[in-house]
Each structure stands twice: as structure tokens, then as C-alpha cells.
Amino acid sequence: MPHSPTPLVFRAASFVDVPELVELVESAYRGDSSRAGWTTEADLLDGRRTDPESIREMIEDPRCVLLVAERSGELVACCQLEQRDEHAYFGMFAVRPGLQGAGLGKEVIAEAERRAREAGAGEMRMTVIQVRAELIAFYERRGYVRTGRLSPFPYGDERFGLPKRGDLAFELLTKAL
Template structure:
């Protein structure tokens, strides 16, 4: 396997991040991988504008996974009190099931430990049973809390009623 790097993104990465995230979650390209939300949601997963907002948040960052100068994965992280919130864990559909997601998750957990966080938390759409099981195999557990899916087309247009479960891994 070729050498890879995991590093913090910059505003120069926004166009590539936008393409990567939308290709992995929505539309026909996302169906090449197992993490697609195309059957649950129409619309886009993110936009350059929403990514720019992340860079304006001093508590947030996006880590990127690159191999041979190609962006293959990313993860959004935001410190919220004693917890590190993890979202938008993304791997290119063509590169899924090769360990990139696990490596990004480990890098996020290492960052949380370095920041002395209590836990890594996340929200997962309740219908994403295979994804919930993937996180459970990595030590994440449902907190029992649920949250409504946002009624905002910037996050996608639900094809059915959706909600999130809150998951966490104590460190």
C-alpha cells in the first residue's frame, strides 16, 4: 500500500472536499460504496459555503486522508465542551472498505485524547443500520438520545421521515 498522510485541511481544500463528500453520500456515484445515503435523501450533502463556515469556527477542523496526492477521505471534528463531535466521515466510493475510514476514526480519537476530551460523539441516521454496526464494532454505543433530522435542504431532502441516534465512545 502506498504511503498516506492524514493532515488538517485548509480553505484551499474546499473545492476538493465538496466533490469528495457529495460523491460519497449522494447521487449515483455514491452507490459504488456502502456508505451512500442516496436511497434516503436527495439533494447535496454539503456545499462550498457550508465548508467555508467550518473554517470560520475556531472549535472545528477537517482532517484529510491523502495518498499519492489524491484526496481519498476526510472527517469533520468539532470540540463541544468536554466532547469531540465527529461528523462527515467520508471515504471516496472507489476506495471504501480499504481501512481509510478506520484510520481517520483513529486519528480523530487520538486528537480527542490530545485535547483531553471525555468522549467522541456523533449522530447517525437511524436507518443506517450497517453504519451503526460499523461504529459499534469500533467501540461506539448509542446514548439512547435521538435528534430530529434538520428541516433544511442544505442538509438534503429526505425521501422518508429521518432522525438521528446519538452515539459516543468514552475515552
Template sequence: MSPLTFRAATSADIPALITLVTSAYRGESSRAGWTSEADLLDGARIDAPGLQADLDTPRSTILIAERDGQLVACVHVADVEGKGYFGMFSVDPTQQGGGIGKSVMEAAEAHVVREWGVPVMQMTVIDVRDELIAFYERRGYARTGIKKPFPYGDERFGTPRRDDLRFEVLEKPLPGTAA
């Protein structure tokens, strides 16, 4: 199997990113992997204007992982008030469980240290996603106890299928920085 290659996304990648992220989180195709939010949320996970805004924001990068020229994973990283932000983490559901996610996480962490020198990476995870939180904890992320409300009524985040959703902040100190 050929190695993964990483690059920064461009505007030309937006349609493929929408397809990948949607397949990883929403609808029936997402059920092929274990990261699906289909039981929690309906509707769009991302849209073209939101992706373009991420691409246009200073100190913000959407990293793309490719194998043999094919998009297999992505992640959005940014410097948010001196801390790394990790989001929109998506692996093709048919290729989950083979180490791609771990490689993408490592590349994302290395990117924020190399490019912005941030001491920690943070992410928000829907707090009822115990299996996903456990995945991140095995990779060095810790629950901070900080909870944030789910943006009910904001269709950019999808249409909730239940009324008890909220986000929890996870955090990981990054090697090579003075945390």
C-alpha cells in the same frame, strides 16, 4: 501501497471536499461504496459556506487523508461543549472496505484527545442506517438512546425521500483521557 498522510484542511481544499463528500453520500457515484444515503436523501450533503464555517470555528478541524497526494477521505472533528464531535466522515466510495475508514477514525480520535483533551467522541447517525451504526459499534461506539429530529425543510441537510428520518447519538470514551 503508500501510507495515508493526514493534514488539516484549508479553504483551498473546499472544492475537493465537496466532490469527495458528495461522492460518498449522494447520487449514483455513492452507490459504488456502502455509505450511500442516496435512497434516503437527495440534494447537497455539504456546501462551501458550511465548510468555511467549520474551518473558521475555533476548536474545529477538517482532517484530510491523502495517499500519494490524492484526497481519499476526510472527517470533521470539533470540541463541542467539552465532547468531541465526529462528522462529515467520508471515504472515496471506490476505496471503501480497505481500512482507510478505520485509519481516519483513529486519527480523528487521536486528534481530539491531543488537541483538546476531550474525554468522549460523539456523532449523530440517521437511525435507520443499521449497517453504518453496526460499523461504528464494532469500533467502540455505543448507542446512547438519545434521538434528535431530522431537520426537515433545511436544505443544508438534503431533501429527504422519506418522512421517518431522525438522528441517533452514538458515543465512545476516548483512551488517554479521564472520562
């Protein structure tokens, strides 16, 4: 009988987690370390994906929960869950690159959706860089729908990274809860 992995433990992030959260998000999206997983944006963007100030702002925001997933005491994934009117926004989603593809992301999304429903949200929304076909397909398999509604990529704002191409935009994906 195969050994089942230790279950994930979910909690709200605290200020003590800030350095580790920055490292986790950066490792999942930027630079060579991100290439170990499949969520890398290294071919699209250079620069930072987040910084300590942005993480602290999320932790301080009363409408926002920065959800941390731990396994055996190790921080392995995170996501932002923010109440906005009658929907919840899902963002800052990261899974350690070496652990991607093992089902952790599905568990984190399911927990975020459960919490959003419990908080009264009727819909989950997220934005994804529209050229990230494999990532969009992952979300579609979880019930998210492409809306075709695009918002411009914030070229010139280094908080979002340094684009390597000129055709980036965010597409809104939604899922009824």
C-alpha cells in the same frame, strides 16, 4: 510478499481544498457515484450533503478541524473534529466510494480519536441517521455505543438534503476516549 499501500498523511483542510472536499463528500453520500461505496444515503435523501459555504465555515471555526487524509497526494477521506466542552464531535466523515471497505475509514477514525484525546476530550460523539443499521454497526465495531437519544431530522432545511422518507431522525453515538 504483498505490497503495502502508501500510508495516509493527515492534515487540516485549507480553503484551497474546498471544491475537492465538497466533491468528495457529495460522491460518498449522494447520487449514483455514492452507490459505488457502502455509505450512500441515495436511497434516503436527494439534494446536497454539503456546500462550499459549510466547508469554509468549518475551516474558519477555531473549535473545529476539518481533517483531510491524503494518499500519494490524492485527497481520499475527510472528517470534521470539533471541540465541544469536554467532548469532541465527529462528523462530515467521507471516504472516496471506490476506496471504501479497504480500511481507510478505520484509519481516519483512529486518527480523529487520537487527536481528540490529545486535545483533552474524554468522549467522542457523533450523530447517525438511525435507519442506517449497517453504518451504525460499523461504528459499534469501533467501540461506539448507541444512546437511544434521538434528535429530529431537519425536514424542510435543504442544507441537510431532501428526504425520501418521513421517518428519519439522528441517533447519538458515543465512545469514551
